[in-house]
Amino acid sequence: MEAAGQTVRYLNVGNPPAFGFQPPAHLTEAVVRALRDGQNGYSASPGIAPARDAVAAEYTRRGWPVSSNRVFITAGTSEGIELVLSALVDPGGEVLVPTPTYPLYTAVLAKIGARPVPYRTDPARDWGPDLDHVNSLVTPATRALVVIDPNNPTGATYPAVTRRALLDLAERHGLALLADEVYGDLGYDGPVAPLGSLAPNAAVISFSSLSKGYLAPGWRAGWLAIGRSSRLDDVVGAVGKLADGRLCSTVPMQYAVVAALEGDRSHQDAFRVALRERAVLTTNALNAIPGVSCVAPRAAFYVMPKVDLPPGKTDEEYVLALLRATGVLCVHGSGFGMPAADGFLRIVFLASPRELTEIYELMGAFTREYLRV
Numbered sequence: 301m302e303a304a305g306q307t308v309r310y311l312n313v314g315n316p317p318a319f320g321f322q323p324p325a326h327l328t329e330a331v332v333r334a335l336r337d338g339q340n341g342y343s344a345s346p347g348i349a350p351a352r353d354a355v356a357a358e359y360t361r362r363g364w365p366v367s368s369n370r371v372f373i374t375a376g377t378s379e380g381i382e383l384v385l386s387a388l389v390d391p392g393g394e395v396l397v398p399t400p401t402y403p404l405y406t407a408v409l410a411k412i413g414a415r416p417v418p419y420r421t422d423p424a425r426d427w428g429p430d431l432d433h434v435n436s437l438v439t440p441a442t443r444a445l446v447v448i449d450p451n452n453p454t455g456a457t458y459p460a461v462t463r464r465a466l467l468d469l470a471e472r473h474g475l476a477l478l479a480d481e482v483y484g485d486l487g488y489d490g491p492v493a494p495l496g497s498l499a500p501n502a503a504v505i506s507f508s509s510l511s512k513g514y515l516a517p518g519w520r521a522g523w524l525a526i527g528r529s530s531r532l533d534d535v536v537g538a539v540g541k542l543a544d545g546r547l548c549s550t551v552p553m554q555y556a557v558v559a560a561l562e563g564d565r566s567h568q569d570a571f572r573v574a575l576r577e578r579a580v581l582t583t584n585a586l587n588a589i590p591g592v593s594c595v596a597p598r599a600a601f602y603v604m605p606k607v608d609l610p611p612g613k614t615d616e617e618y619v620l621a622l623l624r625a626t627g628v629l630c631v632h633g634s635g636f637g638m639p640a641a642d643g644f645l646r647i648v649f650l651a652s653p654r655e656l657t658e659i660y661e662l663m664g665a666f667t668r669e670y671l672r673v
């Protein structure tokens with residue numbers, strides 16, 4: 301379409317710098333300083349000590365005591381997820397993952413030869429997990445429960461009672477709880493407490509990075525932290541071996557982790573305000589389109605509306621028709637594991653309010669026409 305001269309508006313990837321949200325200057329300076337200081341060699345495979353200490357101190361300050369020797373600096377949340385799933389799950393093992401899901405979990409499990417077992421999250425309950433459903437899916441082969449809170453693709457945050465129930469469930473069944481907290485700083489009402497802070501002795505492994513809260517996804521800098529439960533001691537050893545195998549994560553960026561967690565974070569206040577404004581605009585505009593409904597997000601920059609599709613149509617057909625007609629590119633819900641006939645799609649709302657208003661006008665006009673057929 302672009303080759304034919306048409307403009308495409310990319311609302312399909314959660315990539316803040318593409319919309320003008322750049323990392324704070326002191327992070328860039330930390331990377332440049334590290335390069336100038338000759339920090340160009342390998343580091344210890346779990347990461348440089350100041351970065352591991354900064355991550356441990358950050359979780360501890362936020363109510364989840366973690367020791368530095370159970371922290372690994374990784375190439376983003378993504379590498380952390382891959383290291384831990386590889387360490388924890390054998391071929392044939394099962395892992396409970398939310399639906400809609402962030403697709404990396406299912407992809408890594410497929411690579412390992414393990415089985416993702418999807419549990420429902422429900423738009424009728426603000427996209428909260430269906431706890432009875434989660435419970436009913438545990439088998440002797442289940443190794444871990446993945447919780448993404450705040451959530452991509454739904455923008456949900458879970459209330460404390462739900463978070464506690466998920467922790468209880470994992471403990472009761474002897475599962476590791478994999479807490480994907482990459483959006484933890486992006487709750488519109490302020491940072492969301494790490495899940496481990498609700499149960500410091502539980503078997504929780506947390507993942508996060510500089511990608512979202514620090515606006516530097518291209519730097520591929522993140523971390524994982526393994527809780528103090530002795531059930532996870534072997535996981536620390538196995539992740540350590542896998543981390544040795546990949547030598548280390550990019551060293552100059554590890555200095556930015558220190559700068560991020562020990563430095564000024566006022567950029568996050570401004571970013572949260574910008575996100576809330578876009579979330580309100582998005583929710584109002586989408587709910588005003590006949591045949592479209594969406595739950596108001598509470599964090600991050602995603603929303604997952606539903607289009608009441610005519611019988612026989614799929615979410616992907618709708619998304620492709622929208623792209624061809626308007627140049628607006630979103631991701632169909634079945635890309636996140638939803639049934640194609642349910643008509644879900646995910647929108648990234650990082651564009652300016654003015655551009656978003658234009659986009660939702662285009663979507664409204666297109667959808668009225670599409671649903672008339």
Ligand SMILES: Cc1ncc(COP(=O)(O)O)c(C=O)c1O
Pocket residue numbers: 314375376377378379402448451452480482508509510511517521522
């Ligand atoms: C839920 C979730 N987990 C992990 C990631 C990967 O993040 P990173 O850039 O830290 O690897 C993303 C990126 O969008 C995400 O949405």
